[in-house]
Amino acid sequence: MRELGRRSLGTRTLPLRNVAPVLPGAAQVVGVDPSPVMRRMAVRRCAGAVAAGRVDVRSGRATDTGAPGGSFDHVVSVNNVLFWGDIAGGIAELHRVLRDGGRAVVAFHSGTGPSRRARRVGLPEDVAVRLHVAMAAVFGDATRHDLTHLVAFSAVRGAR
Numbered sequence: 001m002r003e004l005g006r007r008s009l010g011t012r013t014l015p016l017r018n019v020a021p022v023l024p025g026a027a028q029v030v031g032v033d034p035s036p037v038m039r040r041m042a043v044r045r046c047a048g049a050v051a052a053g054r055v056d057v058r059s060g061r062a063t064d065t066g067a068p069g070g071s072f073d074h075v076v077s078v079n080n081v082l083f084w085g086d087i088a089g090g091i092a093e094l095h096r097v098l099r100d101g102g103r104a105v106v107a108f109h110s111g112t113g114p115s116r117r118a119r120r121v122g123l124p125e126d127v128a129v130r131l132h133v134a135m136a137a138v139f140g141d142a143t144r145h146d147l148t149h150l151v152a153f154s155a156v157r158g159a160r
């Protein structure tokens with residue numbers, strides 16, 4: 001598995017339990033979520049990594065992470081873009097907190113062969129198009145990846 005880098009940010013906190021076990025020793029993941037219930041759940045699920053200082057769970061939103069500019073190597077958002085409210089504002093914030101050369105990935109379980117559940121709650125195509133356009137506008141370029149069970153968008157922050 002490719003090393004994640006030193007610092008990664010996740011919008012919403014549920015995916016943290018999947019990321020924490022594969023972190024390199026010195027890496028840190030910060031999860032932001034507006035829901036106190038979800039933050040408590042993330043802290044419980046990642047208790048060891050939280051205690052070791054490798055996972056930090058904070059109040060925040062994709063549109064307002066509260067993080068300093070240029071402070072993350074990666075930002076990841078899985079299955080929550082529909083909760084952002086302001087897609088362009090969320091993409092702008094993810095871009096702001098990335099360091100130069102940092103990568104943003106926004107994904108949603110849908111894809112070309114979605115599961116039965118994903119077909120019910122998949123990412124609507126009009127939202128996917130708006131997301132892709134917003135990422136390309138802010139980052140200068142963005143790539144859409146249509147996989148069997150996932151649609152993902154990725155972009156790299158260029159030099160400031």
